[in-house]
Amino acid sequence: STIAKFDLTLSMTEIEIGFVCIWEYNTDLFDGSTIKRMATHFQNLLSAIVENPQQVVSELPLLSVEERHQLLVEWNDTASEYPIDKCIHQLVEEQVEKTPDAIAVVFDQEQLTYHQLNQRANQLAHHLLSMGVRPEVLVGICVERSVEMVVGLLGILKAGGAYVPLDPNYPHQRLSYMLADSGVEVLLTQQSLLESLPSHTAQMVCLDSDWGAIEQYSGQNLDVGVHSDNLAYVIYTSGSTGKPKGTMILHSGVGNYLSWCTKAYNVADSEGSTVNSSIGFDATITSLFYPLLVGRKVVILPEEGEIEALKAALCSGTKFSLVKITPAHLEILSYLLAHEQVTIENKAFIIGGEALSVNHIKFWQKYAPQIRLINEYGPTETVVGCCIYEVGEKTFSGGNIPIGRPIANTQIYILDKHLQPVPIGVPGELYIGGDGLARGYLKRPELTSEKFIPNPFCNSKSQRLYKTGDLARYLRDGNIEFKGRIDNQVKIRGFRIELGEIEAVLSSHPHIQQTVVIAREDIPGNKRLVAYYVSQSESLSTNQLREFLKQKLPEYMVPSAFVTLDTLPLTPNGKVDRKSLPAPDGVVTSVEEYVAPRTPTEEIIANIFAKVLGVQDVGIHDNFFELGGHSLLAVRLMSQIQQQFQINLPLATLFQSPTIEQLASLLGSSVNTQNPILVGIKTSGNQPPLFCIHPVGGNILCYADLARHLDQDYPVYGLQSLGLDGQQQPLTSVEEMASHYIQAIQQIQPQGSYHLIGWSFGGVIAYEMAQQLQTKNTSVALLTLIESYVPTLIQKPSEIDQAMIVNLFIGWSFGGVIAYEMAQQLQAKNEPVALITLIDSYAPTVIQMPSEIDQAMIVNLLAQDLGGLYGQELDISHETLRQLEPDEQVLHLFEQGKQQGILPSDLEIEQMRSLWKVLKANITAYYHYKPKAYPGSLLLINASQTSPAVIEDPTHGWGSLVNGDIQTHTITGDHYTIIKAPQVEALTTELNKYLLNN
Template identity: 50%
Template sequence: IVKFDLTLLMEKTESGIEARLEYNSDLFDQQTIIRMVGHFQTLLAGIVANPQAQVSRLPLLTAAERQQLLVEWNNTDSDYPQDKCVHQLFERQVEKTPDQVAVVFNGEQLTYKELNQRANQLAHHLLSLGVEPEVLVGICVERSIEMVVGLLGILKAGGAYVALDSNYPAERLSYILADSGVEMLLTQQQLLSSLPSHTARVVCLDSDWRTIEQHTQDNLELGVGSDNLAYAIYTSGSTGQPKGVLVEHKNVVRLFAATQSWYHFNANDVWTNFHSIAFDFSVWEIWGALFYGGRLVIVPYWISRDPQSFYDLLCSENVTVLNQTPSAFRQLIQVEQSNNTQAQLNLRLVIFGGEALDLQSLKPWFEQYGDKSPQLVNMYGITETTVHVTYRPLTINDLNSNGSAIGCPIPDLQMYILDENLQPVPIGVTGQMYVGGAGVTRGYLNREQLNNERFIPNPFNRKQESRLYKTGDLARYLPNGDIEYKGRIDNQVKIRGFRIELGEIEAILGQHPAVGETLVVARKDQADQKHLVAYIVSEQEQELTSSQLRQFLKQKLPDYMIPSAFAFLKKLPLTPNGKIDRHALLELDTSNRPQEAGFVSHRNSFELQLSQIWCNLLNVHPVGVKDNFFDLGGHSLLAVRLMARIKQQFGTDLPLASLFTEPTIENQASLLVNATESQSYSPLVAINKVGNLPPFFCVHPVGGNVLCYAELAGYLGDNQPFYGLQSPGLFGESEPLTGIEDMASCYIEALQTIQPVGPYYLGGWSLGGIIAWEMAQQLSAAGEDVALLALIDSYSPVAIDRPEQVDEQMLASSLAKDLGSVFGTELSIAVEELKQGGLEEQLQHILREAKGLNILPPEIGIEQMRKLFGVFQANLMAMYRYQPQPYSGRIALFFARELEAEDRGWNELAVGGLETYRIPGDHYTMMRSPDVEILAKQLELLVRE
């Protein structure tokens, strides 16, 4: 047993100095130590040979390891057709399979011959308008067959396409059009009104087609070569502006030639074009299909955002080659796990790219399908080196690894992992990745200085034109030659496959007149998914809200670059060295957001439950019923999880499209009400279904609903299941119950569907405590164990003074006061105000006032108001009639500090004793922040005992 993890022992002997390494075998294997000894010997020899050298310049690698790293593991020279262009390889395939279906979209399809003919007509038209080699042509179209025709037409005319996503904000499109200097723009008639002002000549691929189709369908014979540009794709830039990457034909052609021996793409393959043409994964998808006679299925935008619909498309189209970011594939796995359909996938390859892969996320997939068919492959890649750089087939054994293995360089590329002095680092040591070879692109458009920084001469290749691309990614070589990805070295992140320069977002935020300092970071949420958080220091005396900043950014940045949360600080925290303390920022809780003007809280049980789901999913508190899901940081992947949670909670499928059209809790609740009206009534409201603790059942107060328990449930935490019990009669055709005993019996029957046997934890606020008392009595009489009865500021009926007269006016006035008090809003309507009309007029008056204060949602009508009144009346009168009996179980009474009578009249009935806890506030505020947090902490202690 060694005392230390690693110890170097040196001893002077007659034959010289002898050294010995002792090491912890749990941390190091023998081969690592042998390499370490070699590094030490090389270092000592270097010191002797060059004693004046800086330590950082001294060699570490043995000659054998240097040969392995620089030559053996990078011996990837590969022949490929260096004289061919992208469109020429497509034309070669047209000759082979002219009648094979080439492209499919929404029921429309073209054969290879038909696609080639249309692209030729467009190319001749563009040629007549002045397009030639090295001319950049913009293309901004929706997903369609015209999109593929447009790309091919530009290439055939000799031009290079500049990819513009029609969903980008106008300001970003405007910048790309201006920076690229395109003189021609291909688009569609319906997009013209949404395009920014520009000077390019417009060709509409739909409305101008009659003119275009007058040209010949023959292939063009031009002088375009493989060294000419094929496309420019803009990626995020740290200066606040995106930068265009220039990619030549040969870069693309050699990518497929170098990988075909692995993948064997063929005419039987069916591919999806899932990604935007502004994302370079689309280059792999489109030409991977069309170079080899495959069928390309263009995925409609809405289907690409809905994993269930996309899964169905994969099955119905018999897709064989699927390319996905790991984030998107996780959603497909969830669909697969919850799917009841008999549809079968036909995949033979699943290729990952775009972001780091969490191997553990693949466990459910491997358990279902194994690791042979389909074959899963991880490919690290960068736009600047043409889509893909490495190749790593995945097996079920990879689940035993905690790292992110990205494999080896693909043939014709070299991968060097170097230190700050451009020297190779030893095996197992982290350094920065540099990529060389035929995939390295021309560089950035109009960014000479950046080109000199990122595209550098290759010190390991004597060819004058050989360059390396400095990736900014960290990695290390493993002993078997695999490369393990270790993250970014700079301020760049990848989220859901999109490469994002945090500095670009910071620069745009800094343009807002009210923003002083800002810092944007990527944080992981509870599901271990990355999201963006912006920390803002505003200028003095400037009012600033998240909504204002979100709207400001939406005008300038695509949705995936909008932070999901904004934290407003007086100043950014600094380290003792004066640098921004990022660790301190990550420890700040960004889930709590201040309520902004127009905030409306939940107003019925559906909105309450949805609020809890949104809060947990988005990690944002509080959430208003009129808040926009996407403005709170939601995105398409989270939208899928949201719909799954709704299905789990309510047993109802809501269409995903409904969230994109009206992304509010108010709208979702309305859809759920309509969907569940015909279903059988249950008083149970699952405010929080999850958690390992025994569930807590909390009975409604006199108003009948359980909205008042939202904050209490939230403060009890995600591990505490919390069920409300609301009155029959609020929804559907059921009538209110009129006796406390009947209510207790009904609620016991409901809660036992969740928890058939005790011990039970019961409670209730106000009237809810009285009903819970009777429930405890009935359960005890049936031999069940009631571990806790929590009375939250509940008065025993024997201590309540019943008014001499209970008429409709008094009840209506009390109902109004109760509605307002529950929401922290004064809705005080005196009895005198209600004497002018009958009950219908009184309820109409209350309804108008409540809607005006956003206490009740707009769709609530007089019929629902009658139900509220009926429940309120039934509950109040039942309380007056109830005669509680002594109870011997454990009772905890939480009473409001501002009122006297600490026992609330329960002492004589609590024969087993009464524990009392004083809570700040009054009868109503104790159920709202900040007082309810004190209540929750004390209640949590009792439940956990």
């Protein structure tokens, strides 16, 4: 067997009758069946293109006829008989005839037999009829958990009405909206809740204090002409507009689900179930109605101390058939139950409401293997559950448990954005069809049309699909894996929450200007809501915000943490950058034990750390980069330290002294930063060090992520430009830089073999260093050029467009040029160089060069380089710059950078001028550099998104200069992203492989 050079390679060779395709793949990532499917899909695609070149790309087929049949038909073959013409209450009535004296409902010390429950529900139904309740009439029910709750629900259904569950614990404003939006004509409640209810126009019935009048009605079953296509209930879920939306569920859908439950969950084998969830949570349907269809009892648990009550019930010796529970509650139970107590007789946990992870089930698999663990997936719009997966004795390496396969009379489709089925293993949006679909959203016809679409795989126009917004994929065995939400909706402790609703309410606070709410899981297993906001009021407290939201939202929608920010971080296209939001309360800290500041200097630096990083309680041993610091924050940090202490520390100092203790010690000393060129990024390790040469901007902070992901046995040093501190003049030629840098690295490593790495312009310097070392007969074991290019591949145009030059040049290739020159000089010193690595570095003759370099171009280059490093576009007009005086150009860039949020607000103009001088010197050096042939080898790492102006030469021009072997690797990303996480992991994987093999 051979070792694949890349994760996946397709080689195509043309022959007389067509093409021969060879697939080479990493067996750690792919198995044979996956590659075989991929090859078939590729062949199908090519055949379809040839057959119909005019076909729309999105409609070109990937799947074979057999695969399409499997995905659309075989895995959706779920047809099963159920009482399709029966309503829920009618199914309960049939069971009453079979077991009239069996216990049906238990709450605290009160219980009802099936006969008693049916009689009371009938009496209530007759009373509701007298109040005008008929099929399709909505009846609200707002009661505490009790026997009355079950009587009320059944009574509404028997009268033909559809119930609207209203949790009395919801905030006053939310209940008020739900009552008004639903327009319920009758409201069932309890005497104790009357004062807390919002004003409304519905007729009132108190199930406790009014019972004397209700029980005067007949206890006989009713026939009110309700059918299975009538509404059974309307349940409200979170809405993206800030208002909850009512989902209309039919009797037929509930009947299909409950009928399937009776066969799948085997409730009849034991004693029923517990009700331990809110009346407003559709999971209650399973535990409440399902046992009543098979003659078993429903044990209602009190709301106070709910989990403790559930623990007590499970340990009471009662053989419950099932317990419906969320993953969060399942995990809490595992903490509460001592190992010797897990001899509970419960037959099954039906787990739903949010994603079920491997960590949730480990305890139960180990200590209670007799209990069935069933993962049940299903949005409210498809009646509680539409997909299940039984865990059994299977072992899982990690991640989430699959959601399984569709239940009876349900179809699942995983589709792309063009409603085409995606292949096995490929994520797509999950669509649901079948008998369980809701009618739609109450009074929301446009939203209903958007989310409930015609089924494109069915000839019947009445068949629809529900667009879930969930991301999923098929596994090889036909089970489905849930991958998360496509939109901004999350599930916390089983409750589906539209983050936009919380944001809308929070934004209504008079002192809130901007806000964003996200779900975070900084501590594994602890998913929580965090609100970020911008406010001009310094007196606004977390407690005030929490109380404000509690008046308008249920408790589960109130964020656990609130973080105030000066501004919300934005992506380049102007949207809120949720990934850049800081962790609240300093959750993301280093692994070091917290040690508080001990001196005034440490206290000041700690406050600066906290302000810059957006965290609290920073310890003196906490590492700036481990706390989430990056290049832009480093500039801000060092700028504030300079302002506070009136001491100018080089930016690279942060690599050598990344903790509060180290910086304080440095500030308290004579601040001797030793060699101004050489910076120890990571000085530990027993292998020869890796030397990383700066790109065109001059500093080496760009290598922070790379150093963290490289083999930890290798120390990493950076070589930065002279002049960054404004105290020294920058070097102005690649040859001079290479010579100085060789002297610097020989202070750390007097003898070869050397490892040189250069990104962009740094790759070119490394190349020259290797040249000079070779002339000294000094070995260069590794010469890596990352995104470095050479200049002769593109012919010079007769006229040079300066704007084109600016867009092309951007300073990308400069680091590679210096690396190349270093290799040249090493070569001249007869120092053997084994390998250079250039990271996305172009040889100077690959780029179209202007006849002369004007300052406006250099300032524009600095603007684009800053923008690229920080992932934003700094909009600076080259024409505007050319109309300004030289010093005004730099000032214009400085002001625009701050205004557009790329440069720190506290950056000084002198720091900007220093950066500009370094860039100008480096650009000049690059412009005049003439690379020579190099006898050694080269490792060249390129970005997949390269400049369109560069001819497609995989060696980026170095092939005509390097006489030794050239290994090339392409990393997904662009010039800037491949050097940063997460893409840098792929880059360092290639470097680590080469270091291991050489």
